[in-house]
Amino acid sequence: MPDTTPTEALAAEFDCLMARAGIAVPRARRATVLAAYADLRQQIALLHGRYGAAAEPSNVFRLSPVERPVERRMERRRERQGEPR
Amino acid sequence: MDTQDLSIAAMGQALRAGAVTARQLARDALARVAARDPALQAFLLVTEARALADASRADDELRAGQDRGPMHGIPYALKDIYDTAGIRTTCHSKLRADHVPAADSVVATKLTEAGGVLLGKLATHEFAIGGPSFDLPFPPARNPWNLAHITGGSSSGSAAAIAARMVRMAMGSDTGGSIRGPAAWCGLVGIKPTYGRVSRRGVFPLSWTLDHCGPLSRCVEDAAIALQVLAGHDPEDAASADVPVADYRAGLARGVGGLRIGIPRGFFAAVPTAMPEVVAGIDRTAALLREAGASVEDITLPDYALFTAAGRVIMMAEAFAIHQADLQSRLHDYGEITANRFVLGAAITAADYINALRARRELTDAVNATLGRHDALLTASALVTAPRFDAAPGALSSASPMQTIPFNVTGHPAMSVPIGLASDRLPISVQIVGRPFDEAMLFRVGRAIEHLSGWDEMKLPEFAA
Numbered sequence: 001m002p003d004t005t006p007t008e009a010l011a012a013e014f015d016c017l018m019a020r021a022g023i024a025v026p027r028a029r030r031a032t033v034l035a036a037y038a039d040l041r042q043q044i045a046l047l048h049g050r051y052g053a054a055a056e057p058s059n060v061f062r063l064s065p066v067e068r069p070v071e072r073r074m075e076r077r078r079e080r081q082g083e084p085r
Numbered sequence: 086m087d088t089q090d091l092s093i094a095a096m097g098q099a100l101r102a103g104a105v106t107a108r109q110l111a112r113d114a115l116a117r118v119a120a121r122d123p124a125l126q127a128f129l130l131v132t133e134a135r136a137l138a139d140a141s142r143a144d145d146e147l148r149a150g151q152d153r154g155p156m157h158g159i160p161y162a163l164k165d166i167y168d169t170a171g172i173r174t175t176c177h178s179k180l181r182a183d184h185v186p187a188a189d190s191v192v193a194t195k196l197t198e199a200g201g202v203l204l205g206k207l208a209t210h211e212f213a214i215g216g217p218s219f220d221l222p223f224p225p226a227r228n229p230w231n232l233a234h235i236t237g238g239s240s241s242g243s244a245a246a247i248a249a250r251m252v253r254m255a256m257g258s259d260t261g262g263s264i265r266g267p268a269a270w271c272g273l274v275g276i277k278p279t280y281g282r283v284s285r286r287g288v289f290p291l292s293w294t295l296d297h298c299g300p301l302s303r304c305v306e307d308a309a310i311a312l313q314v315l316a317g318h319d320p321e322d323a324a325s326a327d328v329p330v331a332d333y334r335a336g337l338a339r340g341v342g343g344l345r346i347g348i349p350r351g352f353f354a355a356v357p358t359a360m361p362e363v364v365a366g367i368d369r370t371a372a373l374l375r376e377a378g379a380s381v382e383d384i385t386l387p388d389y390a391l392f393t394a395a396g397r398v399i400m401m402a403e404a405f406a407i408h409q410a411d412l413q414s415r416l417h418d419y420g421e422i423t424a425n426r427f428v429l430g431a432a433i434t435a436a437d438y439i440n441a442l443r444a445r446r447e448l449t450d451a452v453n454a455t456l457g458r459h460d461a462l463l464t465a466s467a468l469v470t471a472p473r474f475d476a477a478p479g480a481l482s483s484a485s486p487m488q489t490i491p492f493n494v495t496g497h498p499a500m501s502v503p504i505g506l507a508s509d510r511l512p513i514s515v516q517i518v519g520r521p522f523d524e525a526m527l528f529r530v531g532r533a534i535e536h537l538s539g540w541d542e543m544k545l546p547e548f549a550a
Binding site for chain 2: 032
């Protein structure tokens, strides 16, 4: 596991983020959560600066997969009702 | 007839031959639960009356010539995040300790319609993430191979119940490895189907775009039978895919001759914390597959750390969105491990999340490209055997011993299959990964591994309470 000793700046950032989110981390747990936050920040750093503007996220979607099941259901309903396609 | 080691198919044959009744199967299973569960804590709730009613109905139907298929009359149990109409569904949490759903999850409905016999609701890590914990309304499940060791999570009760031979099949859910991890550490088969293959409707979410529903079971054939019942399109689940479902048992005996299998060795071979026995187990499995006629070769995938970074950011951000209000107002009602994990979601920015989704696209494309040249991938499920309770990690970290989350990120089907015992007498496993919606290939390769490794002759622990 990489060194994830939190710096003072990271600790201040963590406290600020928790306060902004309205989360009151109990004093007795702060060191544990802060160490996990330091580890998470190192993981997040792997994702930054990696992609250009053309690299789209996975949730960019197209409508056709949504349309097709709707069309199929309508076709099946027409078949059940004996209607022509 | 001793029914505890009968496969689902064998139970079905005995039922149809009149050698046993569904009611006897249910009574036998309930007796095993009563004897073994006090030490294992796999069940949060035993639904004895429901089980006997389901079983009586199954017997009546078979006598009347109505056969609902391979799960007809077979006992099963559900992880306690699956809604069950009129039956308490707690997510193993104080926050939902009294929650009684009005309707069944789609999975529960399908298993009922297939004639299954519901034995009860099973322990989980709190909200499928926080555990093993001793500060929750229910204790954590224990590993039947050694009670001092954890089962892995989050489908902890599902794995404990099957490994202790209380039930052949139980439902789990898998957001970062919660089916495959406990399966690996308890010597079971656990399949995370393709994203969209099994409806998630009525299952409490952890992370919408990573959550998968699937079975844990004693053997590959049991898993194939169970998934056959569960797979299929649900127009009311936004992620459900309208893709035809294959006959999962048709290829079980075909072997692996002519198949091309890739090993992403960079994922696991050089990790300092990996047990040498785990790496040797993968190498031994590769050799067995070669001897059986498969072409097995090392391949390269993107850096493993990128997969875990994307998965952790997506999971933390989506989970926080689900729990934000409760984390703000009643943090102390969560177990400490759960709370410590969930609050980190507050630290993830929109840019972090979107970059993780950009990584997901890149990584999915890379795995798809590799699977264009290979029928399946072979890799590790877990880098170590099940740790003791007093050595279980508390915080999620980049150093997780589980190697499962890459395929939650990409959505590819993946299955953990046991291959033997390590020197500590705990199970070790491998993970097989397939093309989208090609679960049949996982079952084919998995069945071959189960046979070639000799696991299908393995005796489960003689558990005594």
